[in-house]
Structure formats: C-alpha cells, structure tokens
Amino acid sequence: MKFFMDSANIQEIQHGLELGLVDGVTTNPALLAREAGDWQEIASSICSMVQGPVSLEVMGSEAGEMVQEARELARLGSNIVVKIPMTMQGLKAVRILTDENIATNVTLVFSPLQALLAAKAGAGYVSPFVGRLDDLGQNGMDLASQIIDIYENYAIDTQIIVASVRHPGHVLESALMGADIVTVPYKGLNMLAEHPMTDLGIKSFLQAWQTREK
Numbered sequence: 713m714k715f716f717m718d719s720a721n722i723q724e725i726q727h728g729l730e731l732g733l734v735d736g737v738t739t740n741p742a743l744l745a746r747e748a749g750d751w752q753e754i755a756s757s758i759c760s761m762v763q764g765p766v767s768l769e770v771m772g773s774e775a776g777e778m779v780q781e782a783r784e785l786a787r788l789g790s791n792i793v794v795k796i797p798m799t800m801q802g803l804k805a806v807r808i809l810t811d812e813n814i815a816t817n818v819t820l821v822f823s824p825l826q827a828l829l830a831a832k833a834g835a836g837y838v839s840p841f842v843g844r845l846d847d848l849g850q851n852g853m854d855l856a857s858q859i860i861d862i863y864e865n866y867a868i869d870t871q872i873i874v875a876s877v878r879h880p881g882h883v884l885e886s887a888l889m890g891a892d893i894v895t896v897p898y899k900g901l902n903m904l905a906e907h908p909m910t911d912l913g914i915k916s917f918l919q920a921w922q923t924r925e926k
C-alpha cells in the first residue's frame with residue numbers, strides 16, 4: 713500500500729520524504745490556504761521534491777473552467793494529478809482531461825456509485841473521504857471496501873486513495889482490505905509510528921544497561 717501525505721506544507725513533506733514514507737502528496741484548497749506565500753511556487757516546489765503524484769484541486773464548478781484550470785495546473789510539474797470534484801460537470805471535465813492525457817483524481821467521493829462513475833469517466837484515482845462519513849455517524853471504511861469490490865469485479869484500474877483519514881484504524885483497515893493508497897496528514901504519520909510500549913521498552917532497556925554489573 714502506498715502512503716501519500718495529505719499536506720501542502722514543505723517542511724512536513726520534507727520530513728516524510730526523509731523517512732521514506734511519502735509515495736505521493738495530496739493537497740486541497742483548505743490545505744494550501746494554510747500556507748504563507750505564492751501557492752503556485754509552493755505547488756511547484758512540492759512537485760520537484762516528490763517523485764510520485766501530487767494532487768492539486770481545481771476551483772471552478774463548470775466543466776470548461778475546470779478543464780482550463782487543469783491544463784494550467786498540469787504545467788506546474790510532470791507529476792501533477794488534477795483533483796476534480798465529483799459532480800456531473802466534474803465527470804465531463806475528467807473525460808476531456810483523460811483524452812488529453814492529464815491525470816485526474818476525483819475527489820469528495822461519498823458513495824460507491826460515484827466511484828464507479830468516476831472510473832468510467834477515466835479517472836486515474838478516486839478519493840473516498842472516509843473520515844467525513846464517520847463524522848456523520850456512518851462507517852467510512854464500508855465505502856472504501858465497496859469501491860474495492862466493485863473495481864475488482866470489473867478489473868477497473870482506477871486507483872483508490874483512502875482520504876480524510878483520522879486515525880490509525882483507518883490505515884490498518886485500508887491495508888487489510890488492500891486499498892491502493894492512503895493519504896495521511898503529517899500528524900497521522902506520527903500516530904502510526906508511536907506506541908507507548910515501544911517507549912517503555914526503550915526506557916527499561918536503557919535503565920537495565922545503565923545499572924548493569926561492572
């Protein structure tokens with residue numbers, strides 16, 4: 713399973729890369745809005761730092777606007793994947809962009825049938841937002857599991873990015889069900905690495921070493 717970092721922060725991405733844990737990056741307008749400076753420069757820097765795909769989202773709502781924006785975003789780096797919201801206009805844009813060989817990630821996916829439509833339109837990636845479904849009292853990972861089943865049924869090669877990840881349980885379930893990718897915020901990566909028993913173990917071994925017979 714690939715790990716993408718859900719961040720537009722250069723330092724966070726750099727740290728994740730040093731750990732070998734960043735196979736790609738996803739951003740969204742809210743993440744980019746948190747960063748000071750010119751967003752295009754930030755996006756270009758991320759594209760040159762990361763070898764894998766970097767998702768950047770369009771802001772338009774009409775297919776024509778989205779296609780125009782996508783063409784401009786695609787110039788920021790050869791690894792750009794354009795995030796298109798899951799609407800009818802978005803699907804129309806995905807079809808056009810696919811024909812132009814511009815990679816797309818259909819975002820804000822909340823139902824398995826939306827994911828099927830996105831794949832039929834030619835999306836390279838789909839992003840089911842599992843945490844936001846959990847927020848509504850539903851089980852977001854059921855959505856991921858249904859998309860995996862549907863894609864397997866028809867040998868669809870659109871890759872599934874489990875998104876809106878809130879805790880290690882989402883990552884564990886994604887790995888167990890064979891999701892292609894999880895996109896995890898920086899804080900989430902730390903949560904995956906840490907365990908209190910690891911810390912206790914280190915402490916007790918150190919103590920034993922320091923109090924050894926000499």
Ligand code: E4P
Pocket residue numbers: 718738739740819839841843844875876877895
């Ligand atoms: C994914 O591509 C999105 O950027 C992200 O996972 C959204 O997560 P949130 O629901 O925590 O905002």
